[in-house]
Amino acid sequence: MEQGAPFDEFSRRIGRIFVAWAVLEAAVNGLLHAILLLHAILENYVDTSAGFDKPRNLSKKTEFIRRFFKQHPAWEFVSETVNSVMDRVDFLADGRNALAHGLIKDMDSAIIGPDVEILLSKRAKGQELRMRYTFTHDQLLSLGNQALVHAVFVGHLAEIVNGHLGEHDMQNLLREVVGQLR
Secondary structure, X not given: OOOOHHHHHHHHHHHHHXXXXXXXXXXXXXXXXXXXXXXXXXXXXXXXXXXXXXXXXXXXXXHHHHHHHHHOHHHHHHHHHHHHHHHHHHHHHXXXXXXXXXXXXXXXXXXXXXXXXXXXXXXXXXXXXXXXXXXXXXXXHHHHHHHXXXXXXXHHHHHHHHOOOOHHHHHHHHHHHHHHHO
C-alpha cells in the first residue's frame, strides 16, 4: 500500500467520522445529564448516595432518552421527533462501530476503489455473528456529516431540557433543526 493523496483523503474521511462521533456522544451525554437533573428536580430527589445506575453504552442512553420524552406529558409534543432522532443515532452508531472495530478487507481497494468493505464479528446470545459492511466514499462523508447534524439537534434538546430556551424559541429551533435532518 502506497501512502499519498488517496490514503490521506481516506484517512481524513475516517478521522472526520470519529471527531463528529465524539461531538455527538458529548451531546448525548449532555442531554442525558440534563434529563437526570430535571428528573431529580421533578421527583424532588437529589440524594446522590442512592444506587441509581445511569446508562453507560450508547444504545441504553438513547433508550433512556426516548423513555423520558415519552413518559413526561410536558415533552409529548417532541417525543416523536426524539424517537426518530434516537433511531437515526442508533443507526449511525452501527456504521461507526463497524469502522472502529471491524477489519478493512482490502486496504488498497478501500483507498482507491469505489467501496470500503469491512468485516466484523459480534457475539450475541452466545453466538458469533459475522457481518459485512460496505460503504462508498460518499457514505463515509455522509456518516460524519450526519453525526454532526444530529449532535447539533441533541445539543439543542439539552438546552431545552435545561430551560435555557423559552417555548416559542424551542418550537422555532426544533422546526429549523428538524428541517436540516431531512
